[in-house]
Amino acid sequence: MSLVDLKNEPLVQLYLGNNKEEILNVPDNSVDLIVTSPPYSNQRKVTYGGIAEGSYVEWFLPLSAQLLRVLKPTGTFILNIKENTVEKERNTYVIELVLALRRQGWFWTEEFVWIKSNASPGKWPTRFRDAWEHVFQFNKSQKFNMYQDAVKVEPSEAYKKQIANLKKRSQLDAPGYNSTGSGFHVNLHNLVNGDRSLAFPSNVLKFPLPDEEVFKAWEENSNYPDNVLELSVASSARKHSAVFPESLPEWFIKLFTVEGDIVLDPFAGSGTTLKMAKLMSRKCIGFEIVPEYIQVIKDRLLEGRSESLAMRNDKLDVNQRGFFK
Amino acid sequence: MSLVDLKNEPLVQLYLGNNKEEILNVPDNSVDLIVTSPPYSNQRKVTYGGIAEGSYVEWFLPLSAQLLRVLKPTGTFILNIKENTVEKERNTYVIELVLALRRQGWFWTEEFVWIKSNASPGKWPTRFRDAWEHVFQFNKSQKFNMYQDAVKVEPSEAYKKQIANLKKRSQLDAPGYNSTGSGFHVNLHNLVNGDRSLAFPSNVLKFPLPDEEVFKAWEENSNYPDNVLELSVASSARKHSAVFPESLPEWFIKLFTVEGDIVLDPFAGSGTTLKMAKLMSRKCIGFEIVPEYIQVIKDRLLEGRSESLAMRNDKLDVNQRGFFK
DNA sequence: AGCTCTTATGAATCATTGA
């Protein structure tokens, strides 16, 4: 195992190595949130040595057993994944994995859908562009930490108007005013008196790219916006494995952790989860098996620092790991 | 079995009865498209005819075996379904059904995601509003009919801008212009010179479109009156069965059939699929076990006709079924 | 006609109450 030197960065622990081995040194019940986007079956053959569809579940389960061990009882495991097609058919390894994780003891709380605003272009004779991915939420039990207020969003204009009208009318009418008498909308008290300046989101996630970024992406030939269909993709983004946008881990880190909590990404990849956790003052742990990615992660984590960083190989035991005392 | 009298309506065959029995009279390889939204499981509504989660798959498979039999080799089966929660956990009956259907011989071509514009409100301590449903596409083989041009949509403003810019730049630069040589712009010629007034959609479905109108971006608020008729039905229908919006079956009927083709909905419900198929000059077959719904369907199918319609019980054999000859 | 404003309600979920 090897801890990557991040110049005593107090919030980040980055390990070069196989996550199934590295995670053995993480204490039981110590992690608040796991957010990861594992390699998707054979698609990233070159980078990860390719996991065949047929053996994906058995490949994943030993790791997830450890994830179950290290997660706090109040913690959450967020799994972003998408099945690829094999011989023009959607492969079943993702849904088989969900069933296997439940058998392993995970509690399948929810499935979010992530609508990709930078979906790869493409159109085929029997298929349209793939523009969404699964985001599964697993927990250790029915009770877990969730900070819903942290992800509130601007409600629709129509809704705001509606609330404003209700408030106005509630001053005119008697208390307990009910527009329908149906019984369903009986209690308008909370609606009128509560804070409705922000609304709660749904389980459909879409993080639109700012317009500026769309054009930057165009210029850089990377992360091409979702509405270009006929271009073949050979962008620089393609070279990174499982690039996922910052807003996705950011959203879940907000929703399931507070400052000082510990976030784990066992497939650190290009370090998006770690970067966002650090920016949000969460502690984070990352594992990454590909040495080239370690450099990418360091560059992203230490953006703005001028020193060039070396990597060293270290023997560590659990006691030396900073945030677990 | 009983054929509902639809005043010699030449395009519609509506049967009151159990679909597993009714379908036995439909010939092999005769149907072009099956679009259906079966009753979703609900343990607590067992007394009202709900299907318990644990027995959903075994309940569904005898019907789907018949669907496989009656579907043409070039046909498609579209299944709209959503798992509910049981004891704060998403239930697995939907993904178990997908696996079982594959074992039964179905080819799982694709999973679309339908973003519901009219999701039920609510917010709970561990969960947000559920705003999407599965739409699975199954086929009998890798080869099937698909009319992609029929569902082309208005591209986004950003895309239009980009195309406009590209065209401008391509006039300035040499022919065969390629800004990078990276392979990203390989199809630039087609992009600039091809017809880009309409774009192909993705596998994420959000329906704003009434009549070939704009498939608006997610960010924009849509104004499609896709609940017009559902609303009129809702008061009587709400308690029992699924009302799914017209745009969903409409879209798949466009995509997978042409005029004169045969569309089947084994759970006709309030008749949305049948109504849209008829409007689009497809022949259609519907089964519905609840007599009250038969009247709802007739009302919708024969909108505008003044005569009041009677239902009769008929003994029929296959030869009497109009469109199979 | 084409706006804006108003109002009803939806395949939901969960805790509590009652049988």
Added chain:
DNA sequence: GTCAATGATTCATAAGAGC
């Protein structure tokens, strides 16, 4: 104890009303 019914919570959007 189990199981079913009731009540509370909540927001995007369609349809109708009003101008």
